[in-house]
Amino acid sequence: MIEILQSLRLTLLNIGYAKLNSSWDFDNVVSPFTRMYYITTGSAKLYHNKRMFTLKPGYMYIVPSYCYARYSCDHYHEQFYISFLEEVSNGISIYSLKEFIYEIEADERDRGYFEQLLAINTNRGIKNSDPKTYDNKPTLQDFIKQNETLTTKSFLETQGLLTILFSKFITNYKLKSDINAADYKMQKIINYINNNLHQSITVVELATMCNYSPDHFSKLFNQLYGSGPNKFIQEKRIERSQLLLLTTNDPLQEIAEKVGLDNISYFSRLFKKLTGKTPAYFRKEQVNI
Structure with missing residues (x-):
């Protein structure tokens, strides 16, 4: 395991300081990179991994x-x-090997790390905070190329500071330690599922991506994740719908x-089967808590 961690490579894309208002309101964000925040002023909300985080000054967060x-931001934060x-x-993914916490109280050294990273990597800010404007392969490649302009000293210092900040969110190895080299490609399947829950996903399609037969793929998937791929996808769909029910006013x-x-009747039946409640009751119950 230590050999894998020694191979960890962090590649800076963006860093900046932002003053944001209620226009910082984005849904359905699934990015191929990690996001980290240090809040200095005000408040906002962040939802992921079945949790809602109230962003507070003096705290760091990771997605x-x-x-x-x-x-979402109701008023203002920096x-x-x-x-x-x-x-x-x-x-x-490193997230498959280690357990992470997503919110930690920062200290003055942590703020200093952010400030130093920003001083080293000027002009690396995001001009438009809407993820749709920069969360795509061509733009990400442009961000990556900017690392080539750093001096050796600045590059190494950037790597060190990023590693220090990232390490603060890591806790222990996950209990599931049965991932082996032959199964690493399955992580890409999980990423694909998370990124495409809004459309049809078939076992045949996923198996083809791994160059496995559907039967072999299903057996391996079940060994790694404790359920068949179809059940796993259903559970992920309902998990995401729970978040949307809590964080939006969108109709069912x-x-x-x-x-x-797309079939609202099937959606309601599946939701109740997995949660024991109808979508409408789940939303009403949570609002009244």
């Missing part, structure tokens, strides 16, 4: 790559922000479509 997230790629050997039909379940 893993390929993780569905939603952002933040340092960093986006970066995280890679380890054989293409597996629109939420069903956003999670790839």
Whole structure:
């Protein structure tokens, strides 16, 4: 395991300081990179991994790559922000190997790390905070190329500071330690599922992406994740619909479509089967808590 961690490579994409208002309101954000925030003033909300985080001054937050997230700000807040790629050997995600916490109280040294990174990497800010304007392959490649303009000293210092900040969110190895080299490609399948829940996903399609037969793919998937791919996809669709029910005023039909379940009757039945409640009751119950 230590060999894999030694291969960890962090690649800076963006860093900046932003003053944001209620226009910082984005849904259905699934990015191929990690986001990190240090809040200095005001408040906002962040939703991911089945949780809502109230962004508070003096705290740091992280959003893993390929993780569905939603952002909103009722009034105003200011933040340092960093986006970066995280890679380890054989293409597996570091988030599959380690447990992470997503909110930590920062200290003055942490703020200093952000300030130093920003001083080293000037002109790396995002001009438009809407993820749709920069969350695409051509733009990301442009961000990556900017690292080539750094001096050796600045590049190494950037890597060191990023590693220090990233390490603060890591806790322990996950209990699931049965991932081996032959199965690293399955991580890409999970990323694909998370990024495409709004459309049809078939086992045949996923198996083809891995160059496996559907039967072999389903067996391996079940060994790694404890359920068949179809059940896993259904559970992910309902998990995302729960988040949308809590964080938007979208009608049920629109939420069903956003999670790839166009038939509202089937969506409601599946939701109740997995949660024990109807979508409407779940939303009403949470609002009244």
